[in-house]
Amino acid sequence: MESKGPSLYAAGTSVDMSRSLDEDSMVDGPLISPDVLHSAIRREFQTVPTPCHAGLLSLLHVVFVVLSMCVGVMCVLKFGQEEVCTSILHNVPGDSVILFGKVCLWVLVLLFSGCVQHHHNRARSRGYLRFYRQTQGLKHLPLTVYSAGNVLLLVLLAAQLPLKWHTYMLLSILGLELLVALPCLLYYTVKVMQFNRERAAPDVSQEEHSHNFSVTNLSTETGFREGSSLEEVVEKQADLIEYLKQHNTLLSKRLLNLTAQH
Missing domain, CATH: 1.20.5 (Single alpha-helices involved in coiled-coils or other helix-helix interfaces)
Known part of the structure; x- marks a missing residue:
């Protein structure tokens, strides 16, 4: 019984020595430069592709309003090419064609909002929390504007105005909607293009970088502050x-x- 003690002690000692040797070999191994690791992670930056979608939606909106003006003037108010309107629209009223186009445009805006939300959530998951919050209200503005335009059109239909005033009010609402929605889309496009051009590191990395120079100058606020x-x-x-x-x-x-x- 007494002879087993030294053997167990020797075995334990050999295990400890082998473990310490393994740990020493890991410590003494080739160290990875922080610059190499940072550059490897920095290459993972992914741009937000929504400016292309916003530009296409803006172009479609302008085309829709221009065509609606032409249909309203020539086919509803009948200031000119009535035969052309009849050959193109057949028996469909011109104001109904405008409303159908407005519904299609609203569906495109809804799809655009879903696409924007998806890409912004991905940017948020990659650590760009400040960009996500800066554009949180901006990315919902187009859908809000187009939905408000739909409400005004419903009110116009319920009012049952004479055909002439109905057409004028319809075209006025479409023009006002364009004047409000287009700057929102352009401003959103500029903000996202600036973000893609900067190719900045995630907010946490920026905070660590600024902390090396100043403790008080932090790019993100993670604790509770007054107000x-x-x-x-x-x-x-x-x-x-x-x-x-x-x-x-x-x-x-x-x-x-x-x-x-x-």
């Missing part, structure tokens, strides 16, 4: 936690790949 909303702070912290989890997963994969390469 800030508690719901906003909780939402920011939840976004940061979600991003950091994905960031750690990506960081682990990059570490394994770079370690294998070295």
